[in-house]
Amino acid sequence: xxxxxxxxxxxxxxxxxxxxxxxxxxxxxxxxxxxxxxxxxxxxxxxxxxxxxxxxxxxxxxxxxxxxxxxxxxxxxxxxxxxxxxxxxxxxxxxxxxxxxxxxxxxxxxxxxxxxxxxxxxxxxxxxxxxxxxxxxxxxxxxxxxxxxxxxxxxxxxxxxxxxxxxxxxxxxxxxxxxxxxxxxxxxxxxxxxxxxxxxxxxxxxxxxxxxx
Numbered sequence: 174x175x176x177x178x179x180x181x182x183x184x185x186x187x188x189x190x191x192x193x194x195x196x197x198x199x200x201x202x203x204x205x206x207x208x209x210x211x212x213x214x215x216x217x218x219x220x221x222x223x224x225x226x227x228x229x230x231x232x233x234x235x236x237x238x239x240x241x242x243x244x245x246x247x248x249x250x251x252x253x254x255x256x257x258x259x260x261x262x263x264x265x266x267x268x269x270x271x272x273x274x275x276x277x278x279x280x281x282x283x284x285x286x287x288x289x290x291x292x293x294x295x296x297x298x299x300x301x302x303x304x305x306x307x308x309x310x311x312x313x314x315x316x317x318x319x320x321x322x323x324x325x326x327x328x329x330x331x332x333x334x335x336x337x338x339x340x341x342x343x344x345x346x347x348x349x350x351x352x353x354x355x356x357x358x359x360x361x362x363x364x365x366x367x368x369x370x371x372x373x374x375x376x377x378x379x380x381x382x383x384x385x386x
Contacts, residue, residue: 177219177240178216178217178218178219179216180240180241180242181213181216181219181220181225181239181240182213182214182215182216183242184238184239184240184245185210185213185214185220185228185239186214187244187245187246188228188232188234188239188245188246188247189210189214191246191247192232192247192251194251195207196210196211196214197210199231199251202227202231202251203224203227203228203231205224225239225240231251232247232248232251233247233248234246234247234248259309259313262309263305263306263309263313266305266309267302267305267306270298270301270302270305271298271302274294274295274297274298277294278291278292278294278295281294290340293336293337293340296332296333296336296337297333299325299329299332299333300326300329300330300333302325302329303322303325303326303329304326306322306325307319307322307323307325307326310322316365316368316369317365319365320361320362320365323361323365324358324361327354327357327358327361328354328358330354331350331351331354334347334350335347335350
């Protein structure tokens with residue numbers, strides 16, 4: 174039994190890592206906790222037969238591939254989806270930012286020295302919103318959502334700088350700011366395209382290895 178635990182733990186770990194999944198992502202596909210997946214991968218427990226069959230479906234392998242010793246590669250790339258609970262948490266976190274911004278606007282609006290500039294709270298709000306989205310996207314999202322969230326941070330900073338300059342100075346030639354932002358945007362596109370390419374390259378390598386086996 175000990176040997177079987179070791180074989181299954183090794184194969185599960187190998188499958189998950191080669192599929193670029195975290196323990197939490199695999200756990201959610203199985204409707205289990207990440208602690209359970211961690212125990213399986215450490216060889217402290219063995220998934221029941223129904224879970225093993227589900228794992229074989231997720232990675233496109235056979236049950237024999239999981240329970241027998243030897244190198245194993247996923248034959249299909251599992252699709253990572255954002256669950257309804259995660260989407261709800263993400264949306265509510267973004268809404269919370271605007272709720273706080275509305276509260277601050279109300280306070281500043283009724284204070285005479287800051288009344289004229291209270292609207293700037295809503296100018297700043299897109300930046301923390303973008304940061305919140307970026308954090309959740311890094312945990313749960315895909316390359317595309319990560320790229321979009323990163324872009325939102327860049328353009329939120331541009332918006333804030335632009336409006337604050339217009340509000341507090343007479344300087345109007347700030348077109349250079351958009352040129353700088355465009356460069357950062359290109360870097361973001363390049364970086365996430367590169368990551369997507371490398372991920373697909375690894376997938377194709379695994380597919381060729383599976384064909385040889």
